[in-house]
Amino acid sequence: MAAKRLSLREKYQKFTRDLAWEPSYQDKANIFPQTEFEGIHIHDWDKWEDPFRLTVDAYWKYQAEKERKLYAIIDAFSQNNGQFNVSDARYVNALKLFLQGVSPLEYAAHRGFAMAGRQFSGVGPQVACQMQSIDELRHVQTQIHTISQYNKFFNGFHDWNHMHQRVWYLSVPKSFFEDAMSAGPFEFVTAISFSFEYVLTNLLFMPFMSGAAYNGDMATVTFGFSAQSDESRHMTLGLEVIKFMLEQDERNVPIVQKWIDKWFWRGYRLLTLVSMMMDYMLPKRVMSWKEAWEMYFEENGGALFEDLSRYGIRMPKYWDVSVKEKERLSHEAWSIFYNYDHAAAFHSWLPEESEMEWLSAKYPDTFDKYYRPRYEYWRSLQEKGERWYNSTLPMLCQLCQIPMAFTEPDDPTQICYRSSEYNGDKYHFCSDGCKDIFDDEPEKYVQSWLPVHQIYQGNCGGASVPEVLEWYHLVDGQDNKEFLDSQDRANWNRWKGESDSDTDQPVKAAVND
Amino acid sequence: MANNNVFIALQNNEEARPIIEAIEQDNAEARVEYAPAMVKIDAPGRIVVRRASVEELIGRDWDPQELHVNLISLSGNIDEDEDEFVLHRGD
Ligand SMILES: [Fe+2]
Ligand SMILES: [Fe+2]
Ligand SMILES: [Zn+2]
Numbered sequence: 001m002a003a004k005r006l007s008l009r010e011k012y013q014k015f016t017r018d019l020a021w022e023p024s025y026q027d028k029a030n031i032f033p034q035t036e037f038e039g040i041h042i043h044d045w046d047k048w049e050d051p052f053r054l055t056v057d058a059y060w061k062y063q064a065e066k067e068r069k070l071y072a073i074i075d076a077f078s079q080n081n082g083q084f085n086v087s088d089a090r091y092v093n094a095l096k097l098f099l100q101g102v103s104p105l106e107y108a109a110h111r112g113f114a115m116a117g118r119q120f121s122g123v124g125p126q127v128a129c130q131m132q133s134i135d136e137l138r139h140v141q142t143q144i145h146t147i148s149q150y151n152k153f154f155n156g157f158h159d160w161n162h163m164h165q166r167v168w169y170l171s172v173p174k175s176f177f178e179d180a181m182s183a184g185p186f187e188f189v190t191a192i193s194f195s196f197e198y199v200l201t202n203l204l205f206m207p208f209m210s211g212a213a214y215n216g217d218m219a220t221v222t223f224g225f226s227a228q229s230d231e232s233r234h235m236t237l238g239l240e241v242i243k244f245m246l247e248q249d250e251r252n253v254p255i256v257q258k259w260i261d262k263w264f265w266r267g268y269r270l271l272t273l274v275s276m277m278m279d280y281m282l283p284k285r286v287m288s289w290k291e292a293w294e295m296y297f298e299e300n301g302g303a304l305f306e307d308l309s310r311y312g313i314r315m316p317k318y319w320d321v322s323v324k325e326k327e328r329l330s331h332e333a334w335s336i337f338y339n340y341d342h343a344a345a346f347h348s349w350l351p352e353e354s355e356m357e358w359l360s361a362k363y364p365d366t367f368d369k370y371y372r373p374r375y376e377y378w379r380s381l382q383e384k385g386e387r388w389y390n391s392t393l394p395m396l397c398q399l400c401q402i403p404m405a406f407t408e409p410d411d412p413t414q415i416c417y418r419s420s421e422y423n424g425d426k427y428h429f430c431s432d433g434c435k436d437i438f439d440d441e442p443e444k445y446v447q448s449w450l451p452v453h454q455i456y457q458g459n460c461g462g463a464s465v466p467e468v469l470e471w472y473h474l475v476d477g478q479d480n481k482e483f484l485d486s487q488d489r490a491n492w493n494r495w496k497g498e499s500d501s502d503t504d505q506p507v508k509a510a511v512n513d
Numbered sequence: 514m515a516n517n518n519v520f521i522a523l524q525n526n527e528e529a530r531p532i533i534e535a536i537e538q539d540n541a542e543a544r545v546e547y548a549p550a551m552v553k554i555d556a557p558g559r560i561v562v563r564r565a566s567v568e569e570l571i572g573r574d575w576d577p578q579e580l581h582v583n584l585i586s587l588s589g590n591i592d593e594d595e596d597e598f599v600l601h602r603g604d
Contacts, residue, residue, distance in 0.1 A: 007594070007595060008593065008594050008595050009594065051590070051591035051592070051593065052581075052591065052593060053593055054578065054581070058578055062578065062579075062581045062582055065582055066582060069582075202586050205585070205586070206522060206548075206551065206553075206585065206586060207548075209550070209551075210548045210549045210550055210551050211549070213549040213550035213551075214549040214550075221549075221550050225524050225550070225551070225585055228584075228585045228586060229581060229582065229583065229584045229585065231585075231586060232581070232584045232585075232586055232587050233581070235586070235587070235588075236587075236591055239590070286548060286549060287548075299516060299518065300518065300520060300588045302516060303516050303517055303518050303519070303588070303602065304588060306516070306517065306602075307517070307590075307602050307603065310603075
């Protein structure tokens with residue numbers, strides 16, 4: 001210990017900032033060609049604050065520790081056949097959706113942050129983006145690794161990346177991320193680090209992962225929280241980027257506000273999938289979507305935007321609509337999947353009576369009035385052996401790509417339709433939020449790859465459902481449709497030694513025409 | 514919805530327990546809520562995690578950066594140095 005110990009700030013300075021240099025052979029603008037075209041003005045990259053002063057040596061040390069802990073648990077989970085200890089086999093469908101919908105986004109984030117890190121000309125954000133890029137690769141790897149144990153026992157896990165590129169509902173997360181990645185570096189980090197990771201991912205990783213623990217899934221809660229421990233760093237990068245842009249130049253304020261408005265709405269629409277995971281897909285429930293939205297968005301998000309108001313930033317546009325929708329979102333979403341489950345790579349079901357009671361207690365103003373009667377009607381059809389599947393493909397929102405099943409902000413009985421004209425064609429939207437985003441950049445969104453349009457144009461293996469399923473790599477009667485009729489359920493009952501009298505009388509899957 | 518709460522969420526495990534205890538000691542207004550596998554701590558305006566308080570509880574040296582291992586999420590502006598980790602609102 002001869003040398004004096006460096007303070008954290010000095011150490012950080014030496015290990016990051018001092019690694020940068022001023023180029024002499026090339027103009028900086030040629031080295032970082034994307035830093036200006038979005039209209040963001042930066043005068044002094046040295047004003048960038050690094051809230052977590054994590055140096056690369058400390059980074060590797062803590063990441064290695066996280067990995068060791070995680071893999072010890074993954075090993076224990078598979079050695080002890082932990083997949084048999086989950087609450088019931090319905091739970092596993094939430095994991096299917098996670099692997100098909102979320103894990104590929106982790107990989108996309110790995111690529112996106114590598115690109116963003118290359119484009120920022122300040123060393124602070126370069127280092128932060130580089131670490132995040134490595135984190136995101138770790139996330140996708142640990143998720144694939146953990147969930148592979150379920151693939152040995154349950155259907156629907158076998159070709160998630162292929163499905164992510166093709167299956168209709170997975171175009172929702174895929175197009176969300178590709179929209180961000182095809183923007184410039186400042187919009188990309190506003191979209192992903194700030195709007196998604198800082199403002200919205202708590203909804204996915206906190207109540208949902210806590211829910212995984214509650215449902216006996218030791219492996220998922222562990223990779224979830226292991227990933228989330230990196231997330232605090234990512235969220236902090238998001239907040240820093242926003243504050244940095246706002247402090248550098250007043251002209252940045254309206255641009256940043258526009259991006260916050262856009263990416264709040266994009267992210268909120270994406271979380272529709274999470275709302276139904278929480279309210280319908282966890283057999284043992286931790287909290288309702290409504291409660292989570294109140295806690296993590298209205299309360300914490302409210303405090304955040306109040307903090308940002310000193311820079312002239314207000315709450316994201318249409319946040320009030322998200323609050324109006326909180327008692328409907330998960331029910332409207334689950335109904336879409338109940339309708340179209342013959343084309344989905346996970347099972348759906350009607351809530352059991354005790355679950356209906358939970359839902360009416362959590363949603364006293366809407367559930368019994370609007371959704372219970374619908375479920376009871378569907379149950380009566382199911383009891384007659386006529387389980388309802390909708391054979392008419394839905395109209396999709398041009399922007400968020402979700403079937404247009406959301407209702408008017410002020411009328412839960414009326415489907416919300418919005419439309420715009422561009423170059424003589426008409427485009428349809430689920431909400432004012434989605435329409436505004438389109439109207440601001442129509443030349444981008446007219447190019448959207450909409451699954452339903454693509455099917456009708458014959459680009460998805462053929463025009464019939466069996467052809468499309470084959471193109472999706474989905475096995476009919478195995479990966480899709482009603483849980484009660486599924487192999488997953490029959491296997492589960494056999495493994496658990498439970499009576500299978502219900503499954504002896506299979507419910508016929510009738511697709512109406 | 515006027516509020517200025519900050520929060521920190523940690524895994525509910527052996528390593529995090531003394532950190533949670535230290536936070537409770539040093540932040541009189543902290544509200545601690547347990548959910549399956551995790552703990553969420555909210556407080557108006559500010560939360561501090563002090564190195565000295567954690568070291569006192571665990572009887573060994575502790576680096577505030579060890580927080581990263583069991584951290585789940587947080588909200589607020591961050592100030593970090595050798596002796597404490599602070600979450601706050603405003604400047
Ligand atoms: Fe991630
Ligand atoms: Fe992340
Ligand atoms: Zn939409």
